[in-house]
Amino acid sequence: xxxxxxxxxxxxxxxxxxxxxxxxxxxxxxxxxxxxxxxxxxxxxxxxxxxxxxxxxxxxxxxxxxxxxxxxxxxxxxxxxxxxxxxxxxxxxxxxxxxxxxxxxxxxxxxxxxxxxxxxxxxxxxxxxxxxxxxxxxxxxxxxxxxxxxxxxxxxxxxxxxxxxxxxxxxxxxxxxxxxxxxxxxxxxxxxxxxxxxxxxxxxxxxxxxxxxxxxxxxxxxxxxxxxxxxxxxxxxxxxxxxxxxxxxxxxxxxx
Amino acid sequence: xxxxxxxxxxxxxxxxxxxxxxxxxxxxxxxxxxxxxxxxxxxxxxxxxxxxxxxxxxxxxxxxxxxxxxxxxxxxxxxxxxxxxxxxxxxxxxxxxxxxxxxxxxxxxxxxxxxxxxxxxxxxxxxxxxxxxxxxxxxxxxxxxxxxxxxxxxxxxxxxxxxxxxxxxxxxxxxxxxxxxxxxxxxxxxxxxxxxxxxxxxxxxxxxxxxxxxxxxxxxxxxxxxxxxxxxxxxxxxxxxxxxxxxxxxxxxxxxxxxxxxxxxxxxxxxxxxxxxxxxxxxxxxxxxxxxxxxxxxxxxxxxxxxxxxxxxxxxxxxxxxxxxxxxxxxxxx
Numbered sequence: 001x002x003x004x005x006x007x008x009x010x011x012x013x014x015x016x017x018x019x020x021x022x023x024x025x026x027x028x029x030x031x032x033x034x035x036x037x038x039x040x041x042x043x044x045x046x047x048x049x050x051x052x053x054x055x056x057x058x059x060x061x062x063x064x065x066x067x068x069x070x071x072x073x074x075x076x077x078x079x080x081x082x083x084x085x086x087x088x089x090x091x092x093x094x095x096x097x098x099x100x101x102x103x104x105x106x107x108x109x110x111x112x113x114x115x116x117x118x119x120x121x122x123x124x125x126x127x128x129x130x131x132x133x134x135x136x137x138x139x140x141x142x143x144x145x146x147x148x149x150x151x152x153x154x155x156x157x158x159x160x161x162x163x164x165x166x167x168x169x170x171x172x173x174x175x176x177x178x179x180x181x182x183x184x185x186x187x188x189x190x191x192x193x194x195x196x197x198x199x200x201x202x203x204x205x206x207x208x209x210x211x212x213x214x215x216x217x218x219x220x221x222x223x224x225x226x227x228x229x230x231x232x233x234x235x236x237x238x239x240x241x242x243x244x245x246x247x248x249x250x251x252x253x254x255x256x
Numbered sequence: 257x258x259x260x261x262x263x264x265x266x267x268x269x270x271x272x273x274x275x276x277x278x279x280x281x282x283x284x285x286x287x288x289x290x291x292x293x294x295x296x297x298x299x300x301x302x303x304x305x306x307x308x309x310x311x312x313x314x315x316x317x318x319x320x321x322x323x324x325x326x327x328x329x330x331x332x333x334x335x336x337x338x339x340x341x342x343x344x345x346x347x348x349x350x351x352x353x354x355x356x357x358x359x360x361x362x363x364x365x366x367x368x369x370x371x372x373x374x375x376x377x378x379x380x381x382x383x384x385x386x387x388x389x390x391x392x393x394x395x396x397x398x399x400x401x402x403x404x405x406x407x408x409x410x411x412x413x414x415x416x417x418x419x420x421x422x423x424x425x426x427x428x429x430x431x432x433x434x435x436x437x438x439x440x441x442x443x444x445x446x447x448x449x450x451x452x453x454x455x456x457x458x459x460x461x462x463x464x465x466x467x468x469x470x471x472x473x474x475x476x477x478x479x480x481x482x483x484x485x486x487x488x489x490x491x492x493x494x495x496x497x498x499x500x501x502x503x504x505x506x507x508x509x510x511x512x513x514x515x516x517x518x519x520x521x522x523x524x525x526x527x528x529x530x531x532x533x534x535x536x537x538x539x540x541x542x543x544x545x546x547x548x549x550x551x552x553x554x555x556x557x558x559x560x561x562x563x564x565x566x567x568x569x570x571x572x573x574x575x576x577x578x579x580x581x582x583x584x585x586x587x588x589x590x
Contacts, residue, residue: 052476077478089473091466101459102466103477112487115458116451126459165477 004062005030005204006081006173011050011059011070013043013228020046021057022228026206028173033195033205035219035236039249043228044208045086048175051206052076052083064172077103080172084179088158092151096142096161099150100133103169129168136168137161140194156187160194167198174198174205180214192217212240224248282457286450288536293446300435307550309434315546316441317502318519319539322526323448324495329524330532331455332488333468335391338378339496339523340515341398342371344405346497347504347514351418352411354505360424364501371497374401375490383486398520406512416512424505437506444502445539448495452535460484465533525563529570 006028013021021043028034036044050057053073061068063079070076082103090099104110106129109122137143140160145153150161159179166174179195180188188211195218199205209215215222215236222239224231226248232239239245299312325339346367353363382393406416413419423430424440431440455461466474467481475481504510526545530537544566549559 054472054476073472073475074478074480077476083476085473089470091469093469094462094465098462101462102474102479107478110459110463112455112460112484112491115454115460119454119458122458129459169478 003029005064006051006206007062008051009060009062011047011057011061013046013050013055013057019228020055021050023059024225024228024230026051026223028204028206029220031199031202031204032220033199033207033218035215035222036206036208036225037210037215037222037239038225038231041227042225042248044225045177046228047225048083048177048206048208051175052081077169080105080170081175082166082169082171082173083175084159084162084166084177086177086181088155088162090150090153090158090161090165092149094150095147096137096150096153096164097130097133097146099161100137100146100164100168101129103165104129104132105170132170133164133168136164139167139197140164141190156183159183159191163194171203174203175208176205177208178210179207180209180211188214282453285453285457285536289446289449289453293442293449296442297439300438306434309438311546311550313434313437313441313506315543316438316445317499317506318523318526318546319542320441320444320448320502321496321499322523322530322538322542323445323452323535324492324499325523325527326452326530326532326535326538327455327488327492327495329492329527331461331464331468332485332492334485334489335387335394336378336489336493337391337395337520337524338375338398338401339493340517340520341401342374342493342496343500343503343515343519344402344510344512345374346371346494346500347510348405348411348418349497350501350504351413351421351510354421355418360422360426360505363505364498367497367501368494371500372490372494374497375493378493379486379489383482395520402512418504418510419508421505421508421510423508424502441502441506444498449535449539456533456535464488522563525567528567529574531574 004027006026008024008026011021011024011026012019024043024047026034026047036047038044046055049055050059050070051061053071053076057070059070061070061076063076063081066079068076068079068081091102106125109118109125114122134143134146137146140163142153142157142160142164145157145161150158153161159182163176163179176195180191183191192214195205195207199218205218207215207219219236221233222236223233224239224242224245231244231248232242234242300309304312321339321343328334328336328339349370350363350367353366354360358366378394378397382390382397385393405411408416423432424437425431426440431437455464463474463479464484466477467479467484471481500515503514507514522545526538526541529544530539530541545563548562548566549556552559552562555562
């Protein structure tokens, strides 16, 4: 598959007989944004969980053409796939800067041995990581909060902090799980322009969301899921014109 | 956009924090430890009763073991109940090596190695089991282990009792009597405090916090959660083994009752009271655990009840441990 920075083939996730993800394949082209929509329970988050290795999954995953083992979150992260969560997952007791330092692309000098025997070496790498993390905090507009504990942030700011942590990891692929959930219109607009900047940096994105305008504005293509299966895929305009998509959203009876 | 950003100044200090507050925190703690250790050096000159000196030594060596347990419980977040079993393994290994003429330091090395190996075996068997089940499982492993130790006589001596262990000696100097053993234990405690502070105030300390609080998220961040936890479980258990060896050399004897279930529960009490991230708190809590029964010697039969009540009150008043609780109280009072 040429040009696909992320390719997932035939992913399956089941929970006790329920097929949350039922043979879904995803192709994310380099430098593009793919929207992922579908009604509640259609398996969007499960698909993200499958692609980041946090739920038992079968199938195949390729990043930049190289196969990456499923069910191994650390390996998938190391391949350059970074995600955010539906409810922002930040550590309230740590400072914002420490939170932004949790997912670096370069993990040299973060082990036990270097904490004891390689302090200067560790400090050198840590300095570079700090610069990247501060830069990411500045990008999302949290530079002034670097020293504050993450617990003092508002909900919207916690979402931004999670995004900063992801950006500080210099990802190839960013998977965003409902980044606009719980944000007001102003916050959603600034998130849109922020994600445009991210896209301009050459980071490909998979974007789960419910807000139609938000999806329309950012996504090159949209993938529609229903009951763990792929229903349709196309440009935003094609998707909204698709009767199957309307059915999926409004229920089977809406065809009438 | 990028050109408009002001690059914050980067200095060659600190793990995080623009002003390097974190490094100065490590430095402050290290200085505090150095001062405390220097002050403690005077204790043998106080002319304590032999019983008092004995308790002081016990406090120091239990602190070493409790700091190892802090790595297991606080840093790796594993409720392992085999820590006293690791102490026993360390003690018996040291006794075994000593009986074969090994020098003190070599015997300590053997103790570290065997307890680490035991932890690797226990960990490999039980790693998939979590939380409560891990606690029960490791408790079972420990109990089985103690039974085996008390029934074999090859390795452990008749009925698990080994007598006549040599005096510990370093660089030609023998540590005889509680006053001298004190300095040996104080040195071990100083090393453990420094190692623990270095761990907590490092990127690995940050990663361990994330790994303990939100393990799945930490894994998607690329933090090798399982490897880190396993490593700290093994290292912490090895420290337990070292403490067991030190006790064995000090007493000159080891039996299966040397490290019983009481101590297991005591160590848990210490780590919960001391706080999951506070090495200084651990040392204070150990003092409490060792000296309180002596201070209330008339009430010895009620000791389990008193400890139970203290544990309850501690958890309710200081959910983050005594040291953290006092810090908070001080801040709100200021």
